[in-house]
Each structure stands twice: as structure tokens, then as C-alpha cells.
Amino acid sequence: DAGVIQSPRHEVTEMGQEVTLRCKPISGHNSLFWYRQTMMRGLELLIYFNNNVPIDDSGMPEDRFSAKMPNASFSTLKIQPSEPRDSAVYFCASSFMSGAQGEQYFGPGTRLTVT
Amino acid sequence: QQQVKQSPQSLIVQKGGISIINCAYENTAFDYFPWYQQFPGKGPALLIAIRPDVSEKKEGRFTISFNKSAKQFSLHIMDSQPGDSATYFCAAQRDDKIIFGKGTRLHILP
Numbered sequence: 001d002a003g004v005i006q007s008p009r010h011e012v013t014e015m016g017q018e019v020t021l022r023c024k025p026i027s028g029h030n031s032l033f034w035y036r037q038t039m040m041r042g043l044e045l046l047i048y049f050n051n052n053v054p055i056d057d058s059g060m061p062e063d064r065f066s067a068k069m070p071n072a073s074f075s076t077l078k079i080q081p082s083e084p085r086d087s088a089v090y091f092c093a094s095s096f097m098s099g100a101q102g103e104q105y106f107g108p109g110t111r112l113t114v115t
Numbered sequence: 116q117q118q119v120k121q122s123p124q125s126l127i128v129q130k131g132g133i134s135i136i137n138c139a140y141e142n143t144a145f146d147y148f149p150w151y152q153q154f155p156g157k158g159p160a161l162l163i164a165i166r167p168d169v170s171e172k173k174e175g176r177f178t179i180s181f182n183k184s185a186k187q188f189s190l191h192i193m194d195s196q197p198g199d200s201a202t203y204f205c206a207a208q209r210d211d212k213i214i215f216g217k218g219t220r221l222h223i224l225p
Contacts, residue, residue, distance in 0.1 A: 004158070031211050033211075041217075042204075042215060042216070042217035042218055043159070043204060043215040043217075043218070044215075045212065045213065045214070048211060048212070050211060055211070056212060091158050091159075093158070095211070097210075097211055102211070103149075103161045103164075104161070104213065105160075106158025106159050106160065107158050108156070108157060108158055109157075109158055
């Protein structure tokens with residue numbers, strides 16, 4: 001298995017532009033997570049889905065952020081409009097939940113820079 | 116409110132020494148405590164984990180010590196090696212949701 005796949009790996013954009021980050025979870029996993037990592041705040045959970053349904057989006061910073069999971073093999077995190085403070089590494093992770101905690105497998109991340 | 120507090124922020128250890136990272140949690144609803152390891156340019160990966168009904172778990176050179184009454188747990192890396200240099204995150208988990216500590220940047224001197 002290729003693991004969790006994220007694209008793009010790096011994104012540089014100007015303030016005000018729309019940014020879309022993409023994630024393909026590991027086949028067979030039924031939970032998907034979006035995290036943001038910064039030096040100041042560490043690794044923060046933004047939102048997670050179970051069986052393609054958003055379960056907890058309490059970590060989404062504001063209305064500029066939105067996430068979708070149209071099917072079991074694809075998810076997007078969109079920021080519109082982007083701001084310099086959104087600069088961070090965004091990770092997608094997936095796991096298989098079967099009644100107990102499942103190990104989360106992280107992708108390589110997307111490094112976002114908003115100028 | 117920081118639910119999982121981790122210390123130290125950074126740590127330098129001589130090769131062959133013992134690396135110790137400490138964490139404390141607040142919410143007693145957490146029932147699984149994983150440690151993740153992250154190398155530069157990579158995503159975090161599960162290293163070792165423990166449930167609160169166990170006081171210690173050992174896997175090779177890595178040991179978790181767990182104190183349920185104090186709501187504290189720690190990671191010990193015995194015979195630390197340069198290849199262990201990475202950022203380590205403790206975490207507290209219930210069901211699908213994981214709360215991570217802020218991480219400890221570990222550097223092992225050759």
C-alpha cells in the first residue's frame with residue numbers, strides 16, 4: 001500500500017487566494033483526519049470523518065476553512081480566502097476503527113505558505 | 116486549554132544515554148495513550164502506546180511508564196542512538212479523537 005497520499009506537497013500562495021489541499025487515505029480505512037502543525041501550537045486536529053461523515057469539526061479555526069469527503073478514497077481541505085497566519089504544515093491521517101482505538105497513519109503533509 | 120502537557124520542549128542526550136520525556140493529561144475520559152515519532156519532512160508515526168490499566172509497557176529500547184493516579188506518563192529511550200533524533204509527541208486518545216502534546220525535539224549526540 002502506498003500509505004496516505006497528500007497533494008500538493010508544497011503550496012505557496014498570496015493572501016486572499018483560495019487553497020485546496022487533497023488527501024487519499026489508505027484503502028479500507030474508515031476514518032480520516034485533518035491536522036495542522038505549527039511551531040507555536042503544535043499538532044492540532046481540525047476535523048475528522050468516519051465513514052465519510054464529518055464527526056467533529058470543532059478544531060476548524062473559522063468559516064474560511066471547509067472540508068469535504070465525497071467518497072471513501074478522497075478528501076479535501078479548502079481555505080478561502082487564505083491569510084498569512086494559515087501558513088503551516090497540514091497533515092491528513094487515516095485509521096481503521098473496529099471498536100477500539102485505531103492507529104492513525106499520517107501522510108507526508110502539505111507545507112502551505114501564504115504571503 | 117492545553118489538555119496534554121509535554122516536557123521538555125527540547126532535549127539533548129549523549130549516545131548510549133537515557134532519554135526521558137514527560138507528559139500529563141487532564142481528562143480522565145482518555146483511555147489510550149500513544150507516542151508518535153516524527154522525522155523532519157515526514158508525518159508522525161506511532162511508536163508505542165499504553166492503556167491506563169497497565170503501569171508500564173516496553174518495546175525494545177522504548178518504555179512507557181504510566182501513573183494513573185497522577186495522570187502522568189513518560190517515555191524512556193534506553194541506549195539512545197543518533198537515529199532516535201526526532202520529534203516525539205505524547206498523546207491522549209478516546210475513540211477516534213487524539214489530543215497531542217506540543218512535542219519534544221530530541222537530539223542524540225554521536
